[in-house]
Amino acid sequence: MGAEKATLNTDWLSACGGCHVALVDLHEKILDVIGAVNIQHCPVLTDIKGYPKADIGILTGAVRNEHDRHAAEAMRASCDVVIAFGTCAVYGGLTGASLAHCREEILDRVYVNNKTTLTHEAPTSQVALLEKLVTPIDEVIDVDLYLPGCPPHASFIFEALSSLLEKRPPEASDRSVCARCRRKMVKTDVSAIKANHEGMPDAETCFLSQGYVCLGSVTLDRCHSACTNQGIPCTGCAGPTLQVLTEPTHDLRTEVSERMSKLTAIPYADLMAAMERAAKTHYAYAMATKMIGDKPTFLINKWIEDVEAEDESNDHH
Ligand code: SF4
Ligand code: SF4
Ligand code: SF4
Incomplete structure (x- = not known):
């Protein structure tokens, strides 16, 4: 890391x-980071409420309420470089998966019909109101560097920070998870889809x-x-490959169904149907990003419209 403290x-x-x-689980590498940076506003390490000027800003999570918007804007105003850190920040991530339910359903499950709460009422003060949709942070503020992962592996975190401190482009491959997987793709006569718990x-x-x-x-x-x-x-917790994101004809469902139908005896149409039935699981980490929602091959926008319509009808009750 560079000699000057950022x-x-x-x-x-x-x-x-x-x-x-x-971030704090970089093992011995954390010493390099601490040696190279002064950590200021950081919810897990310091008790600094304001946003002092900083060279680097790391934002995790997606925008779902007024607090999030304020914090994102304050970070942008105070930091020269902002990293969207983690899949929630980049694509909405698991936070974005809540788009599969309207706000009333979410509040009901968390506060009202939840055996672990005492009041069984949704809060009306102290807790920021949920916005209708979940928004990846680059739709709210400009982002300089994207680091997806849920969370990103320590080696990618260290490389991102090192590159910024050394003022060079980060080294990050655009390879898929298959690249480091030790399993071998072989053609089989498997004829049925299995649930993860089967066999x-x-x-x-x-x-x-x-x-x-x-x-x-x-x-x-x-x-x-x-x-x-x-x-x-x-x-899929790190989010889609660049190929899926940038090429309009590529989609999670079509790509996986095609590959799996070639490797097994399961028909492509059966795989497409099965993946569609479980779409809220397969698209959980990226459904809040327009890059996936805008794909002509998928109906995420329809779900989101349904959730918005349900919210509006609840608002009028
Ligand atoms: S670990 Fe995953 S779910 Fe948690 S904030 Fe990071 S990206 Fe979001
Ligand atoms: S698709 Fe096959 S090779 Fe790729 S990550 Fe999964 S198990 Fe590994
Ligand atoms: S779900 Fe996929 S992307 Fe996420 S940690 Fe596991 S292998 Fe990696």
């Missing part, structure tokens, strides 16, 4: 906190070849294939 602000919007934990998958063979839906081939590697090398199919 200043760093971080903040989290609607997020799970995992990205901030990942015991072979440890050497690609999940697709065995009838399990794995999103590794359509997901950007920002995790070093963490799940597939540990026996779990990829659910």
